[in-house]
Amino acid sequence: MPTLFDPLTAGALTLKNRIWMAPLTRARAGESRIPNDLMATYYSQRASAGLMISEATAISRIGYGWKNAPGIYTEAQEKAWARVTKSVHEAGGQMVLQLWHMGRLSHPDFLDGQLPVSASAIAAEGVARSLEGNKPYVTPHALTKDEIQSTIDDYQKAAIRAIAAGFDGVEIHGANGYLIDQFLRDGSNTRSDEYGGPIAHRVRFLLEVVEAVTAAIGPERTGLRLSPMNGYQNMHDSNLEALFTHAAKELNKHDLAFLHVRETASQPLLVTPLMRKIYDGVMVGNDAYDFARAQKVLDDGLLDAVAFGVPFIANPDLVERFRSGAPLNTARPESFYKGAVEGYTDYPFMGKAA
Numbered sequence: 001m002p003t004l005f006d007p008l009t010a011g012a013l014t015l016k017n018r019i020w021m022a023p024l025t026r027a028r029a030g031e032s033r034i035p036n037d038l039m040a041t042y043y044s045q046r047a048s049a050g051l052m053i054s055e056a057t058a059i060s061r062i063g064y065g066w067k068n069a070p071g072i073y074t075e076a077q078e079k080a081w082a083r084v085t086k087s088v089h090e091a092g093g094q095m096v097l098q099l100w101h102m103g104r105l106s107h108p109d110f111l112d113g114q115l116p117v118s119a120s121a122i123a124a125e126g127v128a129r130s131l132e133g134n135k136p137y138v139t140p141h142a143l144t145k146d147e148i149q150s151t152i153d154d155y156q157k158a159a160i161r162a163i164a165a166g167f168d169g170v171e172i173h174g175a176n177g178y179l180i181d182q183f184l185r186d187g188s189n190t191r192s193d194e195y196g197g198p199i200a201h202r203v204r205f206l207l208e209v210v211e212a213v214t215a216a217i218g219p220e221r222t223g224l225r226l227s228p229m230n231g232y233q234n235m236h237d238s239n240l241e242a243l244f245t246h247a248a249k250e251l252n253k254h255d256l257a258f259l260h261v262r263e264t265a266s267q268p269l270l271v272t273p274l275m276r277k278i279y280d281g282v283m284v285g286n287d288a289y290d291f292a293r294a295q296k297v298l299d300d301g302l303l304d305a306v307a308f309g310v311p312f313i314a315n316p317d318l319v320e321r322f323r324s325g326a327p328l329n330t331a332r333p334e335s336f337y338k339g340a341v342e343g344y345t346d347y348p349f350m351g352k353a354a
């Protein structure tokens with residue numbers, strides 16, 4: 001069985017190790033929603049990861065909903081991302097862009113007063129981090145079939161921009177309660193047309209997004225993230241196992257570069273092993289892994305790679321630290337989603353003072 005330090009081929013990507021950086025919203029793009037040089041520095045510092053998955057990046061104006069997060073739906077955003085990917089490549093790294101539509105988890109404050117959209121007109125419980133502090137989630141507008149088609153077009157256009165900006169590929173964000181996940185689950189999708197009802201219908205939106213993106217940039221440069229857990233960000237499905245094993249079976253037809261499954265390793269994995277039995281391609285896991293747990297899932301043949309989130313925030317040289325058994329820096333959560341350099345590019349490398 002491979003070690004975490006062994007190379008891995010994932011579609012068109014030849015990766016130097018199996019220690020990936022998970023997608024991490026860091027909210028440093030400012031109100032312009034345009035990436036900047038500070039972000040280029042942050043990602044370049046972490047270029048020793050086998051693959052970096054970018055922070056979630058809005059595919060459209062209506063898909064946006066996180067203060068200071070970046071987008072990939074304008075020319076200016078595309079050009080600015082090109083500077084980030086250039087510096088990552090110069091540092092020897094590889095990086096894919098995470099394509100994000102927040103659906104009902106956005107708020108009219110971000111959308112010039114417009115309602116956010118979703119599979120069905122069902123509000124999430126809890127509060128959105130709006131521009132003016134926390135506000136209750138609103139009841140979203142249920143997408144019409146025409147609007148579904150134009151949303152799929154938005155994913156495709158964003159993927160084309162990502163490749164034009166020099167990314168090595170994209171990760172479609174199908175996880176964490178955002179738009180695609182809202183379509184997948186019977187807790188948020190009560191449609192009566194071919195996009196709702198039985199599992200085969202609820203996965204249709206996901207599969208159509210996958211088709212549109214892969215048709216434009218190639219399946220070998222397309223990854224997908226799913227999160228087969230209940231409870232997180234309001235998500236609920238009455239039969240997670242059936243839903244996600246069906247998705248895995250259908251995804252086999254698309255030959256993606258990788259399937260990224262977020263299921264916490266702090267408890268026994270329930271759905272990931274079932275998906276692994278069905279899914280033929282490269283599978284990467286995430287959530288609450290440390291070095292030993294990650295090597296164990298590779299040893300067990302359960303996954304091909306592991307993505308690390310918070311450990312990569314605090315340790316730009318995480319791969320080297322794992323290799324040498326060095327202690328890890330402690331993350332500072334207060335700067336996860338705000339600030340500039342502090343808590344972002346100032347975590348020390350091994351052997352260097354803070």
Ligand SMILES: Cc1cc2nc3c(=O)[nH]c(=O)nc-3n(C[C@H](O)[C@H](O)[C@H](O)COP(=O)(O)O)c2cc1C
Pocket residue numbers: 022023024025026054055056098173175176225262286287288289307308309310311336337
């Ligand atoms: C600050 C922060 C930002 C995050 N942003 C994203 C994101 O943009 N996209 C995403 O899919 N997950 C996001 N997540 C979830 C992480 O990718 C990951 O699933 C989570 O941190 C668990 O992995 P870990 O235990 O290795 O940190 C975020 C998590 C944190 C802590």
